[in-house]
């Protein structure tokens with residue numbers, strides 16, 4: 001079975017071609033925010049045509065979208081980072097690229113599936129996945145499947161309030177985990193990239209206080225067998241993870257025997273693509 005996998009993000013998008021479980025083609029391009037969905041789907045066509053000429057014909061497609069998705073309706077709810085997606089018939093347009101069905105979910109849910117089946121979450125169930133990138137998203141895996149909740153808004157850890165006196169967030173609330181810890185806001189608040197800030201030990205010590213407040217909610221509610229963190233900021237490795245684990249241990253009540261197993265994603269920039277493959281397998 002041949003599968004097309006699509007990862008739609010606010011700063012870049014990626015496509016992969018899978019033959020069975022093997023990735024045979026992959027391409028990433030920067031997102032043109034002004035271009036909107038119609039521009040991006042044109043890019044999909046261009047890439048897929050090239051792969052078709054190379055002999056790859058996908059019969060199904062999985063999509064991870066960087067924003068809230070109504071899974072039951074298979075529509076994008078909104079994108080806080082790029083406009084024009086909420087009313088766009090994404091599934092219909094993508095179905096034209098493959099000779100078969102397409103399925104769409106929020107990118108954090110999809111990345112969670114990818115890490116659970118192919119990455120750092122393999123053998124750890126339930127699993128909590130968090131993406132720490134331009135924004136912050138979360139995905140819950142139980143018994144191998146995404147736990148989406150009643151209306152497909154489960155796992156939205158990015159908009160938990162971690163500082164009630166904190167600054168306004170794009171979501172309309174304030175002091176959200178995403179507002180205080182995501183790459184977009186770190187750059188706006190400190191004038192430096194997240195990667196650069198992660199090399200400053202004193203900064204990281206302050207940073208992990210808020211980050212651990214968010215993760216504490218996941219630990220207390222879900223008692224996950226493992227927490228996997230992906231996205232660009234997680235690439236800081238031990239410089240981030242050692243203080244984060246120590247801070248999380250400090251914040252969790254002493255009586256809780258919940259394990260604190262927090263590790264970086266194993267699939268790097270491909271968590272969503274592998275997850276889109278898993279998602280498409282269930283269509």
Ligand SMILES: [Zn+2]
Pocket residue numbers: 158159169170171172173174176178179
């Ligand atoms: Zn928010």
